[in-house]
Each structure stands twice: as C-alpha cells, then as structure tokens.
Amino acid sequence: xxxxxxxxxxxxxxxxxxxxxxxxxxxxxxxxxxxxxxxxxxxxxxxxxxxxxxxxxxxxxxxxxxxxxxxxxxxxxxxxxxxxxxxxxxxxxxxxxxxxxxxxxxxxxxxxx
Amino acid sequence: xxxxxxxxxxxxxxxxxxxxxxxxxxxxxxxxxxxxxxxxxxxxxxxxxxxxxxxxxxxxxxxxxxxxxxxxxxxxxxxxxxxxxxxxxxxxxxxxxxxxxxxxxxxxxxxxx
Numbered sequence: 692x693x694x695x696x697x698x699x700x701x702x703x704x705x706x707x708x709x710x711x712x713x714x715x716x717x718x719x720x721x722x723x724x725x726x727x728x729x730x731x732x733x734x735x736x737x738x739x740x741x742x743x744x745x746x747x748x749x750x751x752x753x754x755x756x757x758x759x760x761x762x763x764x765x766x767x768x769x770x771x772x773x774x775x776x777x778x779x780x781x782x783x784x785x786x787x788x789x790x791x792x793x794x795x796x797x798x799x800x801x802x803x804x
Numbered sequence: 805x806x807x808x809x810x811x812x813x814x815x816x817x818x819x820x821x822x823x824x825x826x827x828x829x830x831x832x833x834x835x836x837x838x839x840x841x842x843x844x845x846x847x848x849x850x851x852x853x854x855x856x857x858x859x860x861x862x863x864x865x866x867x868x869x870x871x872x873x874x875x876x877x878x879x880x881x882x883x884x885x886x887x888x889x890x891x892x893x894x895x896x897x898x899x900x901x902x903x904x905x906x907x908x909x910x911x912x913x914x915x916x917x
Contacts, residue, residue, distance in 0.1 A: 695846075734808070734895055734908030735847070780846050789835060790899065790906070791860065794846030 693718045693786050697779075697795035704802050710768040712798050714781035721785030722759055725792070726766050729778045739766070740784075771802045806830075808909035810896050816915045817886045825881045825912045829898030833907075836879050838871055839895040841911070847895055853879060886916045 694717045704710045716724070722743030727735035741748045741755045741764065748755050754767045768775055778799050782792040809828040817823050829836050834855055839847035840863075849863040855876035864871070868887075873879040883890055893911040 697846075732910065734897070734910050736908070737906065782846075787860070789852060789854065789859065791837070791849050791852060792839075792847070792906070793849070794839075796844070796846050 693720070693783050693793045695781060695783050695793050695795040697781060697798050699798050700796070701799040701801070704771045704800065706773055706802055706804050707770045710766075710771045710775065710800055710802065712766040712768075712779050712781075712800065714764045714766075714795050716762050716764070716781075716783055719762075719783050719785050722757070723783070723785040724755070724757065724764055725782045725784050726753075726755060727780045727782060727794075728775075729780065729797070735780060738779075768800075771800075773802050773804050776800055776802050808896055808898050808907050810894075810909035810912050812912060813910065814913050814915075816917060819887060819916055820885050821916075822882065822884045823886055823914065825883075825894050825914070827879045827881070827896030827898075827909060829877065829879070829896070830907055831877075833898035833900060834876075835899045836873060837897045837899075837906070838879070838881050839897065840865075841893040841895055843892070850881070850894075883914075886914075888916050890914060891916045 696715045725740040726738040729735045741757045757764045778797045782794045836853040838850040841847040852860040853873045868884045870882045895911045897906040897908045899906045
C-alpha cells in the first residue's frame with residue numbers, strides 16, 4: 692500500500708524567512724506528487740506538483756524538491772508571508788491512472804509577522 | 805457555477821440516522837471523487853466516478869456507505885445508520901478526464917451525536 696507521512700504536525704516561522712515542509716513516502720508507483728494548501732472551513736487548493744522526471748519544480752515563492760532514492764520530498768516557501776499560514780498536505784497521485792490521491796497527515800504552518 | 809459546491813455545509817445527525825451529502829461538481833468535469841477527512845488527519849479516498857460509472861469504491865469503510873452519480877453530474881454520498889466514527893469532513897473533488905487538476909469543494913462537516 693502507498694503511504695505518505697508528514698512527521699511534523701506543525702511549523703512556526705518568522706515572516707520573510709524560509710519555511711520547509713517535509714514529506715516521506717513508500718510504495719509510490721509513479722513518483723508523482725502534489726502539495727495542497729488548506730485554510731479552515733475551505734477545501735484543499737492545489738499548490739505545486741512534481742513528477743519523477745524532475746528533482747525540482749519551482750513556481751514563484753514555492754519550490755518542491757524530490758529525492759527518489761530517499762523517498763522524500765520537501766516544499767520550500769521563500770519568503771514566507773503571514774497569508775501562507777495554513778495546513779499543508781503532500782499527496783501521492785501516482786497510484787492509479789485516474790489520479791486517486793493518498794494524502795499525508797498535514798503540517799500546520801504559522802507565519803508570524 | 806465556478807467551483808465545486810457541497811451541501812449542507814454542516815450536518816448534525818443522531819446515531820443511527822441516515823444522511824445524504826450532495827456534491828455539485830464543476831460543469832463538464834468527468835471525474836468526481838469523494839474523500840473523508842477525520843480531525844487532525846489528511847483526506848482519505850472513498851470513491852471515484854467517471855461520468856456516471858463508479859470505477860473505484862475501495863475506500864468506502866463499510867456497506868453503510870453508498871455513493872451515486874446517476875446522470876454523470878451531481879453526486880450523493882449516503883451514510884446509513886450513522887455511527888460516531890463517521891464524524892468527519894466529507895470532501896468532494898472534480899477534475900477533467902485528462903489530468904490531476906482537482907478542484908475540491910469546501911466539504912460537509914458531519915457530526916454524529
């Protein structure tokens with residue numbers, strides 16, 4: 692079975708500094724991962740993705756790194772802003788042809804002004 | 805509408821009561837997913853539809869859970885004889901056939917008392 696683990700339940704960062712959120716996985720079929728951001732009382736919104744043909748993907752302040760040998764990915768947010776405060780989920784999308792997602796438990800990011 | 809709409813937003817059910825949760829996906833989206841998110845956890849896959857066909861129901865936790873999408877648009881998740889462990893946020897997501905461009909609804913928070 693696919694498993695995705697986010698071992699840090701929470702992270703607190705000062706505005707302007709870097710936020711690093713980590714995710715470990717097992718048994719991914721295709722090594723295709725997504726990061727979602729979730730505000731309270733809202734559904735998750737897609738942030739950024741990475742596939743096995745790359746080890747890095749960048750979109751503005753957000754960069755995701757994939758280390759396939761270590762089965763580890765990380766999301767870097769630079770610079771962090773108070774509006775980034777949310778719950779962040781990594782998800783493995785590689786288990787089926789139709790994109791069934793296996794989510795981690797989430798990390799609560801708090802960015803202090 | 806522009807997004808995925810779920811109703812009701814909140815539902816309180818007495819143990820043993822049947823409930824029905826509705827999802828209106830984005831118009832034209834072929835794929836529809838249901839996820840269950842328990843408190844402090846990531847969303848967990850329940851079931852997947854492609855148009856009106858339910859192609860994967862492997863995540864439904866028991867035969868008390870039933871989902872349908874009879875005309876390939878609106879979907880209903882029904883839970884019979886609700887139990888306290890059914891308390892969770894139920895998320896619906898839709899996407900086009902081709903990719904992983906999921907759009908999640910805001911969810912229905914079910915509390916069984």
